[in-house]
Amino acid sequence: MQPARRLYRRESEESRRTALILATQELVAEGGPEAATVRAIAERAGVTPGLIRHYFQSKDELSRAAYRALMDGMTAKGADAIEGVGAGPEERLAAFIAASLRPPVLDAGAVVLWAGYMHKVRSDPDLMAVHEASYLAYRDTLQQLIETLPRVVKPGQTRVEAIACNALIDGLWVEGSLLPGTFGPGEVITIGLSSISAILGLNLLDHTAMLPDFGKTTP
Amino acid sequence: MQPARRLYRRESEESRRTALILATQELVAEGGPEAATVRAIAERAGVTPGLIRHYFQSKDELSRAAYRALMDGMTAKGADAIEGVGAGPEERLAAFIAASLRPPVLDAGAVVLWAGYMHKVRSDPDLMAVHEASYLAYRDTLQQLIETLPRVVKPGQTRVEAIACNALIDGLWVEGSLLPGTFGPGEVITIGLSSISAILGLNLLDHTAMLPDFGKTTP
DNA sequence: CCGACTGTTATACGCGCGTATAATCGTGCG
DNA sequence: CGCACGATTATACGCGCGTATAACAGTCGG
Numbered sequence: 001m002q003p004a005r006r007l008y009r010r011e012s013e014e015s016r017r018t019a020l021i022l023a024t025q026e027l028v029a030e031g032g033p034e035a036a037t038v039r040a041i042a043e044r045a046g047v048t049p050g051l052i053r054h055y056f057q058s059k060d061e062l063s064r065a066a067y068r069a070l071m072d073g074m075t076a077k078g079a080d081a082i083e084g085v086g087a088g089p090e091e092r093l094a095a096f097i098a099a100s101l102r103p104p105v106l107d108a109g110a111v112v113l114w115a116g117y118m119h120k121v122r123s124d125p126d127l128m129a130v131h132e133a134s135y136l137a138y139r140d141t142l143q144q145l146i147e148t149l150p151r152v153v154k155p156g157q158t159r160v161e162a163i164a165c166n167a168l169i170d171g172l173w174v175e176g177s178l179l180p181g182t183f184g185p186g187e188v189i190t191i192g193l194s195s196i197s198a199i200l201g202l203n204l205l206d207h208t209a210m211l212p213d214f215g216k217t218t219p
Numbered sequence: 220m221q222p223a224r225r226l227y228r229r230e231s232e233e234s235r236r237t238a239l240i241l242a243t244q245e246l247v248a249e250g251g252p253e254a255a256t257v258r259a260i261a262e263r264a265g266v267t268p269g270l271i272r273h274y275f276q277s278k279d280e281l282s283r284a285a286y287r288a289l290m291d292g293m294t295a296k297g298a299d300a301i302e303g304v305g306a307g308p309e310e311r312l313a314a315f316i317a318a319s320l321r322p323p324v325l326d327a328g329a330v331v332l333w334a335g336y337m338h339k340v341r342s343d344p345d346l347m348a349v350h351e352a353s354y355l356a357y358r359d360t361l362q363q364l365i366e367t368l369p370r371v372v373k374p375g376q377t378r379v380e381a382i383a384c385n386a387l388i389d390g391l392w393v394e395g396s397l398l399p400g401t402f403g404p405g406e407v408i409t410i411g412l413s414s415i416s417a418i419l420g421l422n423l424l425d426h427t428a429m430l431p432d433f434g435k436t437t438p
Numbered sequence: 439c440c441g442a443c444t445g446t447t448a449t450a451c452g453c454g455c456g457t458a459t460a461a462t463c464g465t466g467c468g
Numbered sequence: 469c470g471c472a473c474g475a476t477t478a479t480a481c482g483c484g485c486g487t488a489t490a491a492c493a494g495t496c497g498g
Contacts, residue, residue, distance in 0.1 A: 010445055010494055032338030034253060038486060048447050049486090059486065112341055115334035119251030122331055122397070132398060163402075164414035167390025168383065174393075175386060178341070179351060183382075195383035199417045229464060229475055257456060267477050268456090278456065 006048070017055055017065070019045040024066040029109030033116040036063075067117045067127055070110075071134040077105055078138060082145070089148040090207040094193055096145055098208070100169050101176060101189045111177040139166045146200065165196050225267070236274055236284070238264040243285040248328030252335045255282075286336045286346055289329075290353035296324055297357060301364070308367040309426040313412055315364055317427070319388050320395060320408045330396040358385045365419060384415050 023044035027036040038059055042049040056062040081099030082092050099105060121127045143162035147153075169192060176188035183191075193204045242263035246255040257278055261268040275281040300318030301311045318324060340346045362381035366372075388411060395407035402410075412423045 005492070006447060008446055008494080013445095016445090028338075031342070033251070037484080039484080050448075050489090051446060053487070054445070108341060112338045115337040118334040118397075119247075119331045122327060123250070132401075135394065135398065136401075160410055160413070163394075164387065164391075164410050167394060167410075168387045168414070169390070170393060171386030171389035171391075172383075174389060175354065175382075178337075179354065182351075182355075191379055191383050191386075194379070195387070195418050198420070199414050201417070224462070225477060227464075227476055232475095235475090256454080258454080269458090269478075270476060272457070273475070 008047075013055065016045075016047070016051070020047075020052060020055060020062060021066045021069050024062055025070060025113055026109075028066070028116045029113040032112065063117075063120065064124070064127060067120070068130050070113055070117070071130055074105060074110070075134055075137050075141075078141060082141075088207060089145070089150065090202065090204055093145040093149070093196075094204040094207045096141070097165075097169060097192050097196060097204070098189045101172055101192050106173055106176050106188065108177045108180070111174055135166075139163065142166055149200065149202065151201065161199060164199055168192065168195055168199075227266075232274065235264075235266070235270070239266075239271060239274060239281060240285045240288050243281055244289060244332055245328075247285070247335045248332040251331065282336075282339065283343070283346060286339070287349050289332055289336070290349055293324060293329070294353055294356050294360075297360060301360075307426060308364065308369065309421065309423055312364040312368070312415075313423040313426045315360070316384075316388060316411050316415060316423070317408045320391055320411050325392055325395050325407065327396045327399070330393055354385075358382065361385055368419065368421065370420065380418060383418055387411065387414055387418075 020041060023041045024036050027040055027044060038049045038052050041062070042052060052059065052062060056065065078096060078099060082096050085092055085095040104110070117127070121131045139162050142165055143158050146158050146161055146165070172188050172192050176183060190205070193208065197204045239260060242260045243255050246259055246263060257268045257271050260281070261271060271278065271281060275284065297315060297318060301315050304311055304314040323329070336346070340350045358381050361384055362377050365377050365380055365384070391407050391411050395402060409424070412427065416423045
C-alpha cells in the first residue's frame, strides 16, 4: 500500500514567495546560514523542497531575495518611526534613533541574520549594491534629520556627523542585541540619545516624552 | 603502478595547530563559513584532511579555536597600540582608537570572519563566554583610558561613555571595512577621534602628531 | 461538468561533507 | 644502527546537500 500523497492548496505566487523568504530568514536567524537548507526552508514554509525551484531559479536566488527583504524591512521600520511623530526636529530625530535601538530592530535574530549574509554581500556585487543602498539611505535619513535641527553648521559637517551617528547606532544595535543582559532595560536607547546629543551639541533626552517604553529608565 | 605516497615532515604540535587555525580563519574570511571545509583547510595548511582530527577532536573544536584566536588577536593589537606610545592620557586614548580603525584591524576579511562566527557565538555557551570576555576587556581598557583623562566626572559616567565609544568604534570598524570606497583615506580615524572627543568633551585631534599614516588627511 | 493548464509533490542522482580507521613512514632513543 | 612509537597519509563510509525531472491533482474557463 502506497502512503497517501500529500494534500495541498494552490496559493498565489506572492504568498508563496514571502512564505519562503520568511522561512529562510527565520532559519538563518536561529541557526546560521548552514541551517537554511532547501529541505528545512520548505518544511518551515509548509511545502515540499521541489517547490522552491518553482519560484526561485536556485537557492542562491532565494537567499538574495531574503537579504533584500531584510534590508528593506529595516529601513522601512526606521521610516515608520518618524511617520507618526510630531514636527519638532529634535523629537523626530530622537524617535528615529530610539526605533533602531528597540525591538523588533534591536534583536539578536536580526543581527545574526544580518551577519550571516555578510560574506555573500562581499562576494556578490548585486547584494553589495543592496547593502550600500540601504546603508546610504539610512545615513541619508539621519543626515536630513540632523540638517533640520536649529543649529549653525559648517559645510560638510552634517555628513561627518551622520556617519558618526550611524556608526554609533550600528554598534549599539549589535552589542545590545548580542549581550542583552549586559545593559539595563532602555539603557541602550538612553546611551544612544545622550551620545548623539554630545556629538551634535544638543539635548535629545528632553524630547523623549512620547517614546514608548521609555521614561521609567531615564534619570 | 601505484601513485607515490605523499612525502611529509613531522612538525611540532604548536606549529600544526596554528597553521590549521590560520588556514581556517583565512578561508572563512575569504568565502564565509561554508568555504572552510576540512578538505580546504587541510590543503591550505599543507596537510591531508585526516590530520585535523589528530589535533582537534572535531571540526567544531577547530572552529572554536579559530574564533578564540581571532578575538585574542584583536584585543592584543589594541594593547600593542598603547604600549609604545607616550604617557599623555589623550595621546594614549587617541592611539588606541586609531589602531582599531586602521589595517590590519580595519579589514574586510576580519569583519567577515567575525560575522561568520556570530551565530555559533549565540548558540555555543563556550564561545559566548569568549565573546563577552573579549568585548568587556576591550571596553574596560577604553574605560580605564577615559578615567585617566584630566576631567571631573559623575559616578557611573565613564561606564556609559566607554559603552558609547566602544559602539562607535565597532560601527565605524564594520562600515569602514565593508565600504572602504565610501570614505577618504584616514577619514574613518578622523571621524572616530572627533566624535569621541565630542562625547568626552575634549579634543583628541590635537594629540595625533605621532600616529602613523595620519596628518595629511586632517584639516 | 470536464479537460487542460500548471502549481505541487515525489523520487532519484551525484557530489562533497565530516568522520572513522587502517596503512605507512619519519624520527628520536637506546 | 635499528627499532618502536606515533605523526601523517590513504581510503572508505554514510549522510544530507542542491538540483533535475516525472507524476500527480487542484482549479478555472468553457
